Amino acid sequence: MEWLAERLAQAPGLENMLYFLAITLPLLSIILGFVTYAILAERKVIGYIQLRYGPNRVGGRFGLLQTVADVLKLLIKEDTRPKLADKPLYILAPIIAFVPSFAILVAIPITETLTFANMGVGLLYVIAVSGLSTIGMVTAGWASNNKYALMGGMRAVAQMISYEVPLIMSAVGVVLFAGSLNLTVIVEQQQFVPYILLQPIGFIVFFIAATAELNRTPFDLPEAESELIAGYHVEYSGFRWAMFMLSEYVYLFAMSALITVLFLGGWNPIIGLGFIPDVVWFALKFSIVVFVFMWIRATLPRLRADQLMEFGWKVLLPVAMFNIFFSAVLKELFF
């Protein structure tokens, strides 16, 4: 991967762009693969936790081809669109939802050399762009012209913006210690001590807020099947629906990667285990985060709407504020 770093150092131009495209397309397939198997893994993990088997028909004992089959099914499924829907927005909504979740990935450094965009304001970029996916949801809800969809969309917005504030604030602690917004620098700073140890409160807040941002249980109200059928994407079918699914899991990928980078030290090995390659370390930490997300989903019940909102504003936000102050004092005193 050394050549990527070299390429980055060269003067920008059309040539570079083609190179970058050449990197992006494999990455896309990796991501798609991840999504495919993350869905499967989630089903399996939840299954095992709940003492079930999960999918085990297609693709052998572990149902390895189950999701592939699902995707194929979605591809050839009829695409219906309600007559009352707002056509342009209806078509645009899944794209709006997907693009930002994928665009986040560009800023996340996987290893020291496997870094796509080494931006000075990487963290800010991630946070800013991730906020855009909300628009996709509310657009979908609005465009469907369906009561459930609209309510799901509104709830999604309310929830995501409510948890975005503590999410951003809890990251301030990390920035404070690292003294930079550059994600690569942040990882390098964690060479010895990952920030999860210095920022336990920040990590917890960030993790909870991330769960809410991802609309995952226990914060999956926007798509609560029993209350809102399926939330904002109730009218979508076929591959359009698949785009929402895709964006959700890509976003999961991105968030897990971000947590890895911010709190778990990214590619940095545990001291003494440096012989294992960086990529593996990253994958390992990343997998743990993803697993925890799944674990939580399998374990916790869904919150009520009022509990959800009030938890965000009355607990997480003050704690996040306190964390900033606490971190600043800590830093002033000991570093």
Next chain:
Amino acid sequence: MSSVPLQAYLIVALILFCIGLFGALTKRNTIIVLICIELMLNAVNLNLVAFSKFGASANITGQVFSLFTITIAAAEVAVGMAILIAFYRNKRTVNIDEMNTLKE
């Protein structure tokens, strides 16, 4: 990829500002008017940042200024929305033409 001259930024900002002004003065829907005002303020931000980066004596102050601008723009929108909600509660409309209780 040569660097873009300062004038280009200024012209873009000016165009943005004019579009925003035009919208703010002609649009019927109050929310769109508020968005147009945001547009004008963002034109200012563009100006400030451009000057701060490429100006005759470039320094960081412009960016700091733009931070303040962003914040205050947000506060303005927040207040605007709040007033609009109160207005909507009473009159069931957000149309600017309906604001005619006050006459000359």
Next chain:
Amino acid sequence: MESLNIYQNSYLFVIVFLFVALMLPIVALSVGRLLRPNQPTEQKMLTYESGMEPFQDARVQFHVRYYLFALLFVIFDVETVFLYPWAVAYEKLGVFALIEMLIFIVMLFLGLVYAWKKKVLKWR
């Protein structure tokens, strides 16, 4: 020069990513068009409402609480704009910045308390 190149390349990369992210749904949907059937009927095109005939306009007025939270978000989200530069530059600024930001956070917190006390944070 190198750092400038990295800087510009990074954003080039962002553009490439955006392009790819845009192309994926477009390509997938276009390909899917060739594969999937398309036989719209009156019933299929009806808005879904748990099997009932849809009634009333779906675009109901949003409850006012949504706006309240939107306002809160706008305010708090933007205030964090000040926190990031401060956090980045904290090492160089010293005690003064600590005190100043402490005041800032206390003010912010007061705002939150205000909203709390005025029962804005209640999801009614």
Next chain:
Amino acid sequence: MGLLSLLVFSPIVGFIILFFIPKHDMKMLHKIALAASFIPFLFGLLVFILFKTDEIPADILKWIEFEAGEKSFVIHYELAVDGFSTILIFLTAIIMSIAILAGSFHVKKDIRMFYQLMFLLELGVLGVFASGNLFLFFIFFEITLIPMFLLLSKWGGTDREESAFHYLVYNGIGSLILLVAIAAIFVSAGSTNFDTVMQHFATNENSGLALGIAIALLLAFGIKLPIFPLHSWMVKVHVDAPIPVVIVHAGVLLKIGAYGLITFGIGFFPVAFEKLVLVLAILGLVNLLYGAYLALVQKELRAVLAYSSISHMGIILLGIAALNESGIQGAIFQAVSHGLIAALFFLLVGSLANRTNTTSLKKLSGLARLTPLLAGFLLVAALAGLGLPGMSGFVSEFMVFLGLFEQLPWIGVIGTLGLVLTVVYMLRVVMNMTFGTYRNMFGEIKDLNVYEVVPTLVLIICIIGIGVFPNIIASTIQLTIETLRLGIGG
């Protein structure tokens, strides 16, 4: 607090005392008001007598100071009188008492407020004549505006509010032009004291500025006087205002214009006024002839008197235009004499209107049979108005035309035409009214009672007194004339 301050603020006494009288006790109000009006009268008399014997000390207090860079502008509170203003102050005091006495016949509603406003008006007028600098002059000048406005709009005739606003707009414009002029003088001279300003403009030759200010002063005081194209408000006031107010207005307020033109206009800017002589003369001529002509065709007695006032003011203008000793002397005489005559006229017209409920010339005729005293006095007033020798009007007109023939003989020749016209309209009006055919239209009406005769007699005595012994005034204004003559260079 000097004598002049006491004089100027003495009407306040009446103003305050009236607050303690019950609103509905009419008789008491009349009495107290009349009594209170003698306080300023006594002070006026004292000033008049003292001025004859020795100079009256000016009241001076440092008041406002502007610091403007290296310049510093100081305004004093200062009251001072010269001959001309002494006479006008005395005139004011007399006419005010008469007007307040007349109030008891003519004012029916809200008497207390009426008298209070009259006292305020008196304060303003006295202040105008007694001020020792332009700033103070302006302040009092503006103060007259408000009571006049309210008096007009509350107690006036049918179109009272319209007339009041007419009055307000014209006089407002005039006063603001005056204010601008004063500000310009102030900036240029650094002070508004009369002597300082006079010396400043005598030594500093800034002809453009001086001419500008002179024109501004002409406009400002021309509205007040009034000069021909700016006169419409004055006719309305004369027709609509209640009798006591008209008495004061025609008797005193119009004289502020003459006072301003002579004291400030000629006093400060003789050179600039020399350039305006022809304009002034033509304006005066127009006033004289146009006023007389219109007076000739009016059907309302009060309108006739209004236009006759305009015509008489033309004589003042002609006197000023003459720009020599006798002209100015004549103008001053005319100011005083017209004040007395106009007051007399309106006093009688008021009594007449009270009895007949009309002032239409068609209806009034042959009054000599019914009310011989009233008719007789009206005749006297008319004779005084047309300038019969032996009365004050003759002296003033004689001196004006004496001056005028010396300077602008052709204007003088045409001007005499105006005098002839005056005789014609005065006699037309009064002769028909008194000796015309008697038609019994008004039933039984009483002749003048003693409260009406006394003020009438006082006025007539003054008129004849000045006519016979013009030296009463001439000696008083001697010094003023001397000063003015120095400026004119004649």
Next chain:
Amino acid sequence: MDLKTLLSFEWGMMAPEFTILIVAVILSLIDLFGKDSIKKYIPSFAVAGIGLALIFLLFQYGHEEVSILYDTYIFDSFAFSFKFILLIGTLLIFFMVLSKQKDEEITDRGEYVYLLLSALLGTMMMASSGDLITLFVGLELLSLSSYIMVAMRKRNKRANEGAMKYIINGGIATAFTLFGMSYIYGISGTTKLVDISREMSSALGTTEPIATVGFIILFVGLAFKISSVPFHMWTPDVYEGAATPVSAFLSVVSKAAGFVIIIRLFVTIFNTGVEGNETLYSSMIGFVAILAILSMLIGNIIALRQRNMKRLIAYSSIGHAGYILIPIVSLSAMTLENVWFYLLAYSFMTIGAFMVIYILEQSEKSEDISIFTGLFQRSPVLAISMTIFLLSLAGIPGTAGFIGKFNIFVGAISADPAQYILVGVMAVATVISYLYYFNILIQMFIRQPEFEGRRTVNKMQAVPLIACITGTIVLGIFPFIALNFFS
């Protein structure tokens, strides 16, 4: 910046600002957590706070010029004297607020009070800031608080509408101000006023067009704040919609703040030129003069047609804005003094007039001019007070308004070149204004009352009235008190 430099600043100079800030915060806490028995006294606490700030300010009288926080905060005589007006004006308005014990329409009385305080804080920051950023932040603190205060009567449609118009117009004006500021920053590369003026004084060369554009845009934005024509559209609607004390605040304190910022910016930034060179300000003076002329004429002419009292005062305030622009056009040594004196006089007379309207509006439930009919019979006290305020507004001698006008005349004529045209227009405008001011006099003294019963003035209402009358008369008869205080 280390602690040592921090402590080396003379923080005491900011005592008035700190007082207001702390009082506002404490009051908001009381409002949130206090018992109802304490909450009742919130306006009184605010009055005490402003009084304290005023005392602190007066202690600084004659203090030498100080600038702290690297020229961001300037204390000079200019800041001192204008802060004095701002504090006095707000104090009077608080007396107005206090005079009405129960308010059916404004339920959030606590907010009302500390929004007023925060708006005041904004104006004070503007008065003594030496940096574009703090200037702007102060301006917005004022603006945002005002927007909310106008909208405070939540159930009132006119208030909603007024507030909506205010915020839309205000937002556009803010954008203009900022756009102008961004150009100024672009040319000079700094936001400190001192540095900007130094940069501006050197030859501008090719950047002069940008400076001119910046000047005009900036002035347009600020002209909104002082509601000068043609940026006055919001004024009558907002004044009518807002609660009367808020209208008074907008017309006095907010306007004074607008003039403060205009003087700070234009007179300091643009008016420093190389010796013998024409400054940018002097070349743009025609533009300002046209605004002044238009404001004077249009404001006063449209006021003739108004029947709603608050709209009438609104249009008259537009005219007064035009008057105050005259000294700014005719720059001389007297400019500051004239603006200051006129604003002081204006605050007394306008707040007084608003107070009378406020009292009548409560008893008659109307804002029409007919509330004044026969007032002299129904309540001589109110009638005479209103007469004094109206005469002062019209500029009749014996009142503060006259001295203010005379000062402006003298200043404009003594300027170089003398502004005779402006003075003439001002004279004409004043005469026009006589018509509607005296029309109210006629209503009060001549017309028969349309409302029954006598109106009394209670103690709380008497306080602001007496204060305003005293101010108007004393400044009218003894103007040297204020003038000496200024210099």
